[in-house]
Amino acid sequence: MNELELKYGCNPNQKPSRIFMRDGSDLPITVLNGKPGYINFLDALNSWQLVRELKAATGLPSAASFKHVSPAGAAVGLPLSEVDKKIYFVDEAAELTPIACAYIRARGADRLCSYGDWAALSDVCDAATARYLKYEVSDGIIAPGYTDEALEILKAKKKGNYNVVQIDPDYVPAPQEYKDVFGVTFQQGRNNFKIDEALLTNIVTENKDLPEAAKVDMIVALITLKYTQSNSVCYVKDGQAIGVGAGQQSRIHCKRLAGNKADNWYLRQHPKVLGLQFVEGIRRPDRDNAIDIYTSDEYEDILADGVWQQTFTVKPEVLTAGEKKAWIATQTGVTVGSDAFFPFGDNVERARKSGASYIAEPGGSIRDDHVIETANKYGITMCFTGMRLFHH
Numbered sequence: 001m002n003e004l005e006l007k008y009g010c011n012p013n014q015k016p017s018r019i020f021m022r023d024g025s026d027l028p029i030t031v032l033n034g035k036p037g038y039i040n041f042l043d044a045l046n047s048w049q050l051v052r053e054l055k056a057a058t059g060l061p062s063a064a065s066f067k068h069v070s071p072a073g074a075a076v077g078l079p080l081s082e083v084d085k086k087i088y089f090v091d092e093a094a095e096l097t098p099i100a101c102a103y104i105r106a107r108g109a110d111r112l113c114s115y116g117d118w119a120a121l122s123d124v125c126d127a128a129t130a131r132y133l134k135y136e137v138s139d140g141i142i143a144p145g146y147t148d149e150a151l152e153i154l155k156a157k158k159k160g161n162y163n164v165v166q167i168d169p170d171y172v173p174a175p176q177e178y179k180d181v182f183g184v185t186f187q188q189g190r191n192n193f194k195i196d197e198a199l200l201t202n203i204v205t206e207n208k209d210l211p212e213a214a215k216v217d218m219i220v221a222l223i224t225l226k227y228t229q230s231n232s233v234c235y236v237k238d239g240q241a242i243g244v245g246a247g248q249q250s251r252i253h254c255k256r257l258a259g260n261k262a263d264n265w266y267l268r269q270h271p272k273v274l275g276l277q278f279v280e281g282i283r284r285p286d287r288d289n290a291i292d293i294y295t296s297d298e299y300e301d302i303l304a305d306g307v308w309q310q311t312f313t314v315k316p317e318v319l320t321a322g323e324k325k326a327w328i329a330t331q332t333g334v335t336v337g338s339d340a341f342f343p344f345g346d347n348v349e350r351a352r353k354s355g356a357s358y359i360a361e362p363g364g365s366i367r368d369d370h371v372i373e374t375a376n377k378y379g380i381t382m383c384f385t386g387m388r389l390f391h392h
Helices: 038-058 082-087 098-108 127-134 148-155 212-226 251-267 284-294 321-328 346-353 368-377
Strands: 003-006 017-020 029-033 062-067 070-076 117-121 138-143 163-167 176-181 184-189 232-237 240-246 334-338 356-361 381-384
Touching: 017 038, 029 038, 029 148, 038 062, 038 070, 038 117, 038 138, 038 163, 038 212, 062 098, 070 098, 070 212, 082 098, 098 117, 098 127, 098 240, 127 148, 148 163, 212 232, 212 240, 212 334, 212 356, 232 251, 240 251, 251 321, 251 334, 251 346, 334 346, 346 356, 346 368, 368 381
Parallel strands: 117 138, 138 163, 334 356, 356 381
Antiparallel strands: 003 017, 029 163, 062 070, 062 117, 070 240, 176 184, 232 240, 232 334
16 A cells, blocks of 8 residues: 545645655555544654664664654653652553653653653554553554554554554665645755764763763754754653753743753652642543642642642642752753754753753854853763754
8 A cells, every 4th residue: 555545634624635655665554543644644754763763772662752743752761760650650560661661751751742642662562551551642653563462452542543553664765855835845865864872972071971871861862853843952861851842943942941841840750749649530631730730830720729629639738939949959960952053051051950961962153162161160061963953
């Protein structure tokens, strides 16, 4: 099969719609369940590229959680800590395989943005991963294969309409890409630039310390950025993207957006948040939204009399601005990646406020000296990769 008719394009009025192979060859994907749409396939094919490259670069099972053609989160399959299990709401008796851990961590980066996500796995989807996905609001999944038990679980999701796509892991795309905009066809060479440890040798700061774990985090950040709508910045810790800022016109706004998400991820580990007592039977999206509001400046919206009782069994104490600032100040060991150079040192200043210890960016700004000087002021290790990673 070299084409697949779709219900419509990005919007219901955009018809006809299909995906097809220009050269007449077979599509590299098979729909095992559901009826994926135009945006679903955009997410599926972009997310598959990310996890495939991340697995190749790190040797670790990898996963991504995509929304609107950008990752809400991405991660490699490192074990979950006890705190991880709590903030990602993992059942104590749950089986935790490496690929399951990868997806749980990818989705856990930003649970609000991952609501209704497209999941991508570098490895065969097993029952452990499918069981976690079973209870999450998700539109579909792409993987190189599925165990029989996993497929049975996923086919029962969304009243039997959950989108399950299998991709040929050996498929190699054509070296040229085409895209039509306003009736004009664009052509470019596919971005086959390889991201690995060899890209991290040009350390330009006084601090040259770059441990192996930080190298993995840099690779996670850079490969995530390669498939994030530009401008983009990514914060990573322990092999997991914890804040992605996508599609902003100003790089400092990317940095703030991603940094604020990283701060929110860390705030979810605050003792007051871990101690929240939810009413029995609360839906996962309602619980996630309540946590987001509780840790924000709009906390009164969830703590008002007559309101908090709908969510909590005990009225929570306010998490004050001072407590949040003090908690965020304890965050360290974060890696920050950027898809293009920092034009000013303010980007380093903002990264430092969210615990950045390592930075990877292309370099090449006329103010590189100021950016390096700012990193040196805080003892940050910074690599210049020499490679821009714009994606549109």
